[in-house]
Amino acid sequence: MLDLTVDAARLTAALVDVESVSGDEERLADLVEQALGEYPTLSVERDGNVVTARTSGDRPQRVVLAGHLDTVPIAGNLPSRLDGTTLYGCGTTDMKSGVAVMLRLAHLVGSGTVDRRTELSWVFYDCEEVEAARNGLYRLTRTAPGGLEGDLAILLEPTDGVVEGGCQGTLRVAVRTTGARAHSARSWLGANAIHAAAPVLARLAAYEPRVVDVEGLTYREGLNAVGIAGGVAGNVIPDECTVTVNYRFAPDRSEDDALAHVRDVFAGFDLDVTDSSPGARPGLDRPVAAELVAAVGGQPRAKLGWTDVARFGQLGIPAVNFGPGDPNLAHKPEEHVAVQQVLDVETALVRFLS
Amino acid sequence: MLDLTVDAARLTAALVDVESVSGDEERLADLVEQALGEYPTLSVERDGNVVTARTSGDRPQRVVLAGHLDTVPIAGNLPSRLDGTTLYGCGTTDMKSGVAVMLRLAHLVGSGTVDRRTELSWVFYDCEEVEAARNGLYRLTRTAPGGLEGDLAILLEPTDGVVEGGCQGTLRVAVRTTGARAHSARSWLGANAIHAAAPVLARLAAYEPRVVDVEGLTYREGLNAVGIAGGVAGNVIPDECTVTVNYRFAPDRSEDDALAHVRDVFAGFDLDVTDSSPGARPGLDRPVAAELVAAVGGQPRAKLGWTDVARFGQLGIPAVNFGPGDPNLAHKPEEHVAVQQVLDVETALVRFLS
Numbered sequence: 153m154l155d156l157t158v159d160a161a162r163l164t165a166a167l168v169d170v171e172s173v174s175g176d177e178e179r180l181a182d183l184v185e186q187a188l189g190e191y192p193t194l195s196v197e198r199d200g201n202v203v204t205a206r207t208s209g210d211r212p213q214r215v216v217l218a219g220h221l222d223t224v225p226i227a228g229n230l231p232s233r234l235d236g237t238t239l240y241g242c243g244t245t246d247m248k249s250g251v252a253v254m255l256r257l258a259h260l261v262g263s264g265t266v267d268r269r270t271e272l273s274w275v276f277y278d279c280e281e282v283e284a285a286r287n288g289l290y291r292l293t294r295t296a297p298g299g300l301e302g303d304l305a306i307l308l309e310p311t312d313g314v315v316e317g318g319c320q321g322t323l324r325v326a327v328r329t330t331g332a333r334a335h336s337a338r339s340w341l342g343a344n345a346i347h348a349a350a351p352v353l354a355r356l357a358a359y360e361p362r363v364v365d366v367e368g369l370t371y372r373e374g375l376n377a378v379g380i381a382g383g384v385a386g387n388v389i390p391d392e393c394t395v396t397v398n399y400r401f402a403p404d405r406s407e408d409d410a411l412a413h414v415r416d417v418f419a420g421f422d423l424d425v426t427d428s429s430p431g432a433r434p435g436l437d438r439p440v441a442a443e444l445v446a447a448v449g450g451q452p453r454a455k456l457g458w459t460d461v462a463r464f465g466q467l468g469i470p471a472v473n474f475g476p477g478d479p480n481l482a483h484k485p486e487e488h489v490a491v492q493q494v495l496d497v498e499t500a501l502v503r504f505l506s
Numbered sequence: 507m508l509d510l511t512v513d514a515a516r517l518t519a520a521l522v523d524v525e526s527v528s529g530d531e532e533r534l535a536d537l538v539e540q541a542l543g544e545y546p547t548l549s550v551e552r553d554g555n556v557v558t559a560r561t562s563g564d565r566p567q568r569v570v571l572a573g574h575l576d577t578v579p580i581a582g583n584l585p586s587r588l589d590g591t592t593l594y595g596c597g598t599t600d601m602k603s604g605v606a607v608m609l610r611l612a613h614l615v616g617s618g619t620v621d622r623r624t625e626l627s628w629v630f631y632d633c634e635e636v637e638a639a640r641n642g643l644y645r646l647t648r649t650a651p652g653g654l655e656g657d658l659a660i661l662l663e664p665t666d667g668v669v670e671g672g673c674q675g676t677l678r679v680a681v682r683t684t685g686a687r688a689h690s691a692r693s694w695l696g697a698n699a700i701h702a703a704a705p706v707l708a709r710l711a712a713y714e715p716r717v718v719d720v721e722g723l724t725y726r727e728g729l730n731a732v733g734i735a736g737g738v739a740g741n742v743i744p745d746e747c748t749v750t751v752n753y754r755f756a757p758d759r760s761e762d763d764a765l766a767h768v769r770d771v772f773a774g775f776d777l778d779v780t781d782s783s784p785g786a787r788p789g790l791d792r793p794v795a796a797e798l799v800a801a802v803g804g805q806p807r808a809k810l811g812w813t814d815v816a817r818f819g820q821l822g823i824p825a826v827n828f829g830p831g832d833p834n835l836a837h838k839p840e841e842h843v844a845v846q847q848v849l850d851v852e853t854a855l856v857r858f859l860s
Contacts, residue, residue: 320691324740336752337674337811339715339728346731346749347711353704361693374693377700378744379737386678386732386752386781395700398690398740427740457691 154187156259160498161239161491163252168232168241174222174286177201177278181221184276187255191262194274197299201278202288204299205258207271213440214271215505216302216469218289218460219251219309220280227485237491244489245477250308251276253476253498257505266506270440273302280460284429293463304440305464306501310477313493313500315445316455317369317434317472319462323399323410324378324427327352327418334389342389346382349393353377355417356397364402367436369454371402375417396426400456403431403465432462435470447504448474474501508541510613514852515593515845517606522586522595528576528640531555531632535575538630541609545616548628551653555632556642558653559612561625567794568625568656569859570823572643572814573605573663574634581839591845598843599831604662605630607830607852611859620860624794627656634814638783647817658794659818660855664831667847667854669799670809671723671788671826673816677753677764678732678781681706681772688743696743700736703747707731709771710751718756721790723808725756729771750780754810757785757819786816789824801858802828828855 154166172180181201188196194205201221223243232241239249254274260266277288284290292300329349334342361373375397382393397418401410407430415423435441436452445452452472455461457479461471476497477489508520526534535555542550548559555575577597586595593603608628614620631642638644646654683703688696715727729751736747751772755764761784769777789795790806799806806826809815811833815825830847 322691322741335811336728336730336732337676337754338726339730339754340726344710344730346734347707349734350704350707350711353701353707356698357701357704372692372694374690376690376693376698376743377736378690378740378742380700380703380734380747381737382731383733383735383750386750387676388732389730390732393734396737396740400691400693457689 154183156187156255159495160252160256161494163255164244164249164489164494165232165234165239167248167252168243169230171226171230172221172223173225174279174282177221181276181278184255188258191258194258194262200288202292203276204274206273207261207268209271211269211271214273214302215440216273216275216300216305217254217257218275218305218307219247219254220277221251222278222281224281224483229485229487238488239491240488242487245310245487246482247309247475247477249477249489249494250310250475252494253501254308256498257501260502266502268505270505272505273299275300289460289463293467297467300464300467300469302469304435304438304444305461305469305471307459307461307471307473308475309459309473310475310479310482311473312478313476313497314450315448315452315472315474317436317452318403318432318465319455319457319459320371320403321401321405321407321410321431322429322458323401323407323414323425325397325414326424326426327395327397328422329393331389331391333384333391336387336389339389345390345393349395352395352418352421359417362402364404366402366404367434369434369436369452371454372456373402374400401431403433406430429458430462430466432465432471434472438470441470441472444472444504448500508537508609510541510609513849514606514610515848517609518598518603518843518848519586519588519593521602521606522597523584525580525584526575526577527579528633528636531575535632542612545612548612548616553650554642556646557630558628560627561615561622563625565623565625568627570627570629570654570656570659571608571611572629572659572661573601573608574631575605576632576635578635578837583839583841592842593845594842596841599664599841600836601663601829603831603843603848604664604829606848607855608662610852611855614856620856622859624859626859627653629654643814643817647821651821654818654821654823656823658789658792658798659815659823659825661813661815661825661827662829663813663827664829664833664836665827666832667830667851668804669802669806669826669828671790671806672757672786672819673809673811673813674725674757675755675759675761675764675785676783676812677755677761677768677779679751679768680778680780681749681751682776683747685743685745687738687745690741690743693743699744699747703749706749706772706775713771716756718758720756720758721788723788723790723806725808726810727756728754755785757787760784783812784816784820786819786825788826792824795824795826798826798858802854
């Protein structure tokens with residue numbers, strides 16, 4: 153049984169100690185469902201290892217709080233360990249400290265300690281750290297998008313306690329060149345597909361990525377080869393070469409815009425899309441988002457990496473990332489979070505929501 | 507027991523029917539050793555699965571005849587099959603028809619049927635179709651090079667009955683670029699090693715290979731990427747890229763010259779040699795070679811692919827390729843040789859040697 157009356161840092165430790173590597177979230181989902189079930193003013197639902205809760209009053213706006221229950225595989229970093237003012241362990245940053253804040257807010261609202269000024273929804277989901285097809289939030293966007301509706305979504309992924317707006321989109325394409333095999337001792341009888349890729353690399357090397365302002369946040373794009381492969385044998389002129397290119401694009405561009413741009417860059421070459429995910433606008437032009445920024449303090453910044461906020465973006469819901477923990481520590485054996493930052497994020501959100 | 511009194515085509519069939527995939531040449535080597543042992547004027551030696559024989563008179567020149575006993579793996583093409591005037595089976599071209607001609611010449615010389623005008627050496631060796639370290643001729647060049655000495659070596663590899671002089675050298679280098687890893691969403695924090703390879707491919711694509719005359723034969727060089735590899739993951743800026751380059755160089759260049767040239771082409775890039783074998787001059791400027799060409803007829807041409815003639819070249823012995831069979835049929839399930847060509851090569855060599 154989870155005790156939601158302890159502070160968010162202690163609750164983080166309790167959550168970290170329930171191992172929940174992707175695919176193995178059932179026990180933690182059970183505990184979350186059970187803990188939320190204690191508050192009669194929250195309607196709690198369970199769908200697989202996704203747990204949702206919502207208030208149902210008549211306040212004019214709704215804020216959605218979202219976080220994933222799973223972690224990357226344990227790396228000798230369980231159970232949690234408190235060292236002075238720092239809590240160590242798998243998930244302390246990514247993102248059981250965020251989940252702890254979500255649960256604390258449920259307790260404070262559910263118990264009437266905090267008088268909420270908006271309606272609230274909570275989404276605890278599974279399988280964020282693995283392939284998108286298994287992602288619990290992705291499933292909800294397809295099977296029950298109504299449960300995600302709101303005026304602002306806050307994803308409590310680690311942002312070091314700074315509001316990070318939206319996210320950039322990501323597109324992966326395979327640029328292929330072809331040729332004709334021949335023995336390398338008679339190379340003129342063939343056509344070298346690796347040599348044919350020279351202009352592909354030249355265009356990438358010369359490419360000037362955009363720096364774009366969207367709703368006051370600065371997004372910095374990138375177009376990069378992330379892989380190249382070609383060759384048959386040491387004595388054969390290769391007949392195929394593939395350059396895998398990753399385009400990270402600002403949220404003023406749709407997936408279609410992004411693909412059209414990449415096709416322009418590689419005009420004249422064959423190109424297959426291997427992976428595409430849209431960006432999400434930061435939504436900081438909405439009053440509710442401005443109020444969040446004011447309550448939290450600090451200067452909001454653009455989220456450059458892709459996150460699940462884009463899933464809200466696809467539903468037309470502005471979404472920001474805001475949570476405790478240094479994202480650079482995520483997935484590392486030495487993962488840790490400053491106790492004070494967990495408490496500060498809770499305080500900031502209470503200020504915003506009450 | 508091999509019967510060396512039958513014609514070279516029948517003898518080819520008998521040799522083909524003794525399976526001798528690389529590493530499994532013992533039985534065939536036994537049969538060859540035994541057959542040559544019948545001629546008192548030949549000194550026969552055995553070293554592993556290498557069999558050598560030599561005449562020891564006072565004729566002023568010595569010609570070395572060389573051929574390998576092994577074949578690539580059987581591909582449902584044994585036993586041999588005579589279809590009209592064509593003999594099918596594994597090794598018919600590469601190179602049991604050449605070995606048959608060598609044995610027939612041993613019989614004709616050993617029995618006194620042909621009065622040789624030069625001294626003669628025969629080298630039957632193992633493991634030509636596998637890695638160089640196992641090659642029987644290579645072993646001999648290191649352990650008993652004296653047994654290979656002569657004024658001209660004839661390697662009876664398939665050349666379709668045309669004298670092919672010398673061979674081109676081959677050099678393989680890995681051209682490496684490095685960078686610094688970073689998340690592809692923050693690519694400016696890294697340095698893309700694949701982009702850094704753009705000039706490597708550009709230089710290859712723009713390269714103009716030499717066409718060189720050496721002792722009257724035309725060699726056509728080639729400088730080609732035969733492999734390229736780079737990439738860590740779909741969201742990581744790669745910190746390493748390797749382009750494997752194969753330089754096929756005319757025999758007017760030494761291995762050192764070839765490497766110096768490749769270093770020039772890729773000036774500014776790190777480069778490791780992965781593989782290097784020298785070419786071999788055709789030696790057609792020597793009288794004995796000119797006599798071979800005259801006896802055989804036709805227009806000699808340059809050998810572009812690397813062959814074991816280079817091993818003689820390294821010992822300072824001019825060497826040519828001359829044997830029955832279409833080299834393009836080597837290693838194929840449908841491998842075959844025209845009976846008439848086997849007989850013609852025998853006739854040509856008898857004319858040359860008598």
